[in-house]
Structures are given as structure tokens and as C-alpha cells.
Amino acid sequence: MHAIILAGGKGTRLRPYTTHIPKPLVPLGDTYSILEVVLYQLRHHGFSSVTLAVGHMGHLIRAFVGDGSRYDLQVAYTDEETPLGTIGPVLTVLDDLPEHFLVMNGDILTNLDYSTFLRRHAATTRPVTVATYHREIKSEFGVLDVSEDGTTIVAFREKPTVQFQVSMGVYAMTREALRRYTPGQALGFDTLMLDLLGAGEQPGSDLFGGYWLDIGRPEDYDTANTQWATMAPILLPHLALTADALAQPSAAD
Template sequence: MHAIVLVGGKATRLWPRTRSQPKALVKIGQYPILEIIIRRLRDCGFDRITLCIAHLGEMIRREFGDGRHLGVTVDYCTEERPLGTAAPLHLVPEWTTPAVVMNGDILTTVDFADLYRRHTTSGNLLTVAYHQSVLCAGVGVLQVRDGLVQQIWEKPHVEWNISAGVYVADPRVLDYIPRSDAADMPGLINALLADGRQVTGYGFRGQWYDIGTPFRYQKAMKEFLAHPDRYLTADASRRANGAGHRVEVALEPDGDRLSVAELSPWS
């Protein structure tokens, strides 16, 4: 099976940590985040990994080479200019079968093998993995009409389906991605829907961390050090997903600080 990992971004929000190295090589515990991703993909049955590189991409090439030391085949495509999260797919060589496509800055327990199976049985061109989370307002919320209070909810919880930055794509999606311009995955999804194509959603309730900011990076580091096997091996991650713990996310006013707490299992 084939996976395509997007690791070309400059990661300016993680400076100075990423000033002289790509985010893919930032370590979580003893491993670069990209190595954790590759190890889990391998454990889920993926034997070919294409890395879409750009900023400081040669450092990634030197670190992972042909992938032999990790038991996979690694190949590369290079963005000469920023292309977003969808347009780099035009650069992938010899792409002939569905592939997992994912951002290279994610720590997650999603079962890549099950995600791939669900996609191939759906018959659709694209599957979007989404993380099922609970957003806590943290304050009382009023419903007001004509100056009169109709109802109040004290610190309400709302379930959200958050796009996880993980997809399975058929090569035919290239027909929906512009060749000459940068393009992102939301644009691809909307183009498919506008053409009457169905897009499969794959929900999971395990763990998911986007390490795009220093705060989120520290949260991911803490979680990985507490449960490394959960992210490095498929069996452990399946057990974690099977436990079905939901995650409560409270947004602070600055829009970046997160308060995360495990809640009871989903019913």
C-alpha cells in the first residue's frame, strides 16, 4: 500500500525550533515526528512512502534515504514553490492506486489500515478522516430574542467533526486539482462535491494532535512520552481507539491555547 506525506512547509509558528531544520525532523521523544508516522504506516501494512518535500528538503532526504532502514521504500517529489496541500499530488511519481495522503505534523492513533479498507470499499475518489471531539464553550451561552432571554446553557458542550489532515485519495482526484496554481484539500473536496461526487467521511475517536504550534507540540510530546506504543504500533493504537475516549477541547480567547481533558467513553 502507498502513502503520501506532505512535509514541505516552513513551520514558521514553531520557530526558532524549525529555523534550521524542517518540522518533519522535530523530535517527539527520541524520534522525529516523521519517523513516528512512517513506523505506524509500516505497521499498518504500507510499504511505499512518498515524501513531498520543499523547505530544507535535503535534510529529510539525508535522514530517511530510501527508507530501507525502516523497512519501507521511500521516494520523493520536490515542490519548487509552495503548492498547498493538494497541488503537490501532481508531482507524485508512478501514482496508480489509492494512497493515504496526510500532513507530516500529526501525532495520531487513527488506524491507517482500516481507513484504507473503508476507502477502497466505498468506491469514492476521496475519503476524509475526521476526529470526533467535544468543544466546550467554558462560559454560559444565552439565546436572546427581542431583548428577552429565551434560554441559557451553562458551559455547553458541542460535538465537532474536525478534519484530521489525513485522507485516502484515488489518483483520479488529479482531474479536480489545478495544475498551474497552488491548491488545498478543502478546494479539492468542494470541487468533487460540486461535480456530484460523493466524499467518504471516516470518523475516529482515538487520539489526535496537530503539532503546528509550540503549545500543541508540548501537548503531543507529553502524550507520546506517556504512551509511546500507542503511536508506534498498530495493535496498541487499535486498542486505544477501541477504548473510545472522547476529548474535550476548551478554546481560550487567543484562539490557540487549548485545555484538553479525557472524558468518559462514548456511548
Template sequence: MNDLIKTSFNDRPPKAVILAGGRGTRLMPYTTFLPKPLMPIGDNPILEIVVRKFSECGLKNIIISVGHLAELITTFFGAGEKWGVDIEYVVEDKPLGTMGPLHLIQDTGENFFVMNGDILTDLDLPALYKGHVESGAIMTVATCRRNVDIDFGILSYDAENRRIDSFKEKPTLFYDVSMGIYVLSKRCLEYIPKNEYFGFDNLITRLLQKGEIVRAHPHKGMWLDIGRESDYRQANELMAQAYREGKNAII
């Protein structure tokens, strides 16, 4: 996990927007009193891991979108001096989804990161950004392959005569999924309504309908979404193993 950032930015690093305003309903009841981004992975909140890794690769201008239990996040991170970054906050007075909060930011820059605040990954962020800029895409989505085990035998048949032509016993299907990490061009804001709930699904659908280029950036390494209870347990198991082996899994 300490290889989260493999390379670094050179001149003019972009801004990074971290989404930390959700209620974390999948981790209830823990998130009743603690916002999901402050859930601990070992001895550190997941959001601290994200902030520290942004800092390590040279991303010093960080904007955190907060909502649910916002005061706990702002109190913990302050202005970011502890991590060598400048942190600003935008506050969601009502839930705005993944992309809705971007209109609360005064200046995003020409291209910028957007990342969920509950992601643990060894994705090479500078490589993601470089690929986005060079491609000319309006948005680049980091993707990871996930498998889904089907607990039933799957039949395929002709709809007209109902003749079965294939059968697979409890197959495993593979899908490329969004990791919750994106690089957006500023033009994306033209497609996002102000002061409305607007998610990643809404934005990518609108962009594709308008014929815009949206690019995938496949990642074959580690990715855990601690908003999922199974991933949260796995993240803490990995951290405990690292401690037992005498490794510093955070820095």
C-alpha cells in the same frame, strides 16, 4: 501509541504520500532551522514515527513531498532502507498546499493515502483504506471530534423583533474536524490544477460542487497535530510518561 496500526494490508498495498513541505509557521522559531516533520517527539522525529508505522502495516512504497529545508529530510531518511520501505521524494519549488504536490507524482496508483507529516494518531489505517475502497467514494477523510470552549454567554434571538429565545452560559461546542489523513481515488487528480497552490479545502469544495461522493471516516482514539504548539507539548508529555512507565511508545 504503539497500537497506531491495528491491522495490516494483505496483497497490493497502496502507496502513501506524506506531506512534509510546509514551513511550520505555527512552531516558529523552532522551525526556522528544523523542518516541522523533524521536530522530536521524545527521541524520534514525528515523521520517523509516521514512516515506521506505515512500514509496520505493510505500506512499503512511500512518497514524501518536501520543500522547506528539504535537504535535512532527504538526508535523514535517504531511500528508506532503515525502516524497510522504499522512499521517493518530490520537491516543491514553491508552496503547493496540501493537494497541489500530488501532480508531481508519476504514478499514485488507483487509490492512495495522503497524510500530513506532523500527525500522531492511533488511527487504524488499513480500516480507513478498506472503508474507502468499499464505499466507492472519490475521497475519504479521517475525522476526529474536537470541542471548542466559548468564553461568553451565547444568546439566540429573532432577527425581526429581537426577542431573545434562548441563552447558554459559556457553552462547549463540538465539531468533527479533518485529521489531515485521507485516502484519494486517482480521479481526484482531475480536479487539482497543476503547478498551483491547492489545499484540502479547495479540493473538497470542488468535489462537493461537482456532486462527487466524499466520505467521512470517524476516529474516536488519539489524534495530535504537532503543528499546534499545545498538541506538540502534549505529545512529548505522553512520550515522557511512556518512558517513565517503561513502555516503548514508538515501536
């Protein structure tokens, strides 16, 4: 099984943490970077090879990960000279990929079983399957439904809760679904979804109920570090990490 990890973004929303280090390499506690967690997880779930799509400060990621041997993975790289979006980097290596493969952001923490997710996708005829997560937003205000001319209230809801499913930033893809695009072009996940829906090729949704944290903002990163001692044994059970050991101060402290 093969995975493409998107690690080329500038991490603007996570500044100042990403001023001098790419977002996938920001540390969690005193143990691993986000990217290391992902690499260890992929190997644990049976993946043997990974392509890292790098761009901003990509040389640091190359120096840190190397050929992937310390993670027991074969790691290759593809470079973005200009931003290509979420799916654009995949197009540049499409001919080298297996029929079904994983694409994921390099800044998420989850205990999703990546191999089971990919196998479920491969057992369908879907062009793409998106790992999704349940979210809800509670309004701070009473919501009014009004007529088209805006003069009449037709319904009222006091501080309603809106429920929906969001993308986790993990996608199982079938190679042929991307053949219509030209390698080197910028292609976002949003465009891919709209193109597939417009062509009547409905993507799949695989709802996940475990742990998921998208580390996009400083408050998300703070949450990840606060939860790290508890979550590390769950995210990396095969490394025999214990919450007590992770909670101990480092020698530097």
C-alpha cells in the same frame, strides 16, 4: 499500498522549534522524530512505498530519510519550489500513484490503522475519505440568538458546548478524483472539498476514536513530549518500546 506524506511546510506556528529544523524532524523524547514515527507506522501497517512532498529545508529531510531502506520502505521525493497547498503536491505525481492511496500530514501522532482506513475507502465509491475526530468547544459566555434586525432576543444558551468533527490530516483518495486538476497548480484541501461537494460527489468521513495529536503549536509539541513515554509503546507497539525505558534520562543527560 502507497502513502504521500506532506512535509514541505515552514512550521511557522511551531517556532522557535522549527527555526533550524523542519517540523517533521523535531524530536520526540530522546528516540524518534515525528516523521520517523509515521514511517515506522506505515511500514508496520503494510505500506511498501512513500512519496515525501518536501519544500522548506527539504534537503535536511532528504539527508535524514534517504531512500527509506532503514524503514524497509521505498521513499521517493517531490519538491515544491513554491507552496502548492495540501493537495497540489499530489498532482505532480498523480500518474505514478495506484488507484487508491493515502495522503497525510507529516506532523501528526495517531494510532490510526492506516491500512484498514485505506481499505475501507477503497471498498466505497467515494472520491475521498477523510479521517475525522470528535472535538467540542465550550463557550466562556452566554450565547444569545437574536432576530435578523438585531433588536430582539429569541433564545438564550448559558455557556453552550459546540460539538463537531474535524479533519485529522489523513486522507484516503481515489486517483480519478484529482484528474480534473492541472499538475503544478496550487490546490488546498478546502478547495478540493468544496469542488467535490459542488459537483455532487460527496466525500466520506471515517470517525476515529483513538489517539490523535496534531503538532501545530509549541504547546502541542510540549504535550507530545510529555505524553511520549506513555504513548510510544502504543504508537509503535512493533518496536517493543517500554514506557519505563523511554522515561529514563539519556546518556547525554
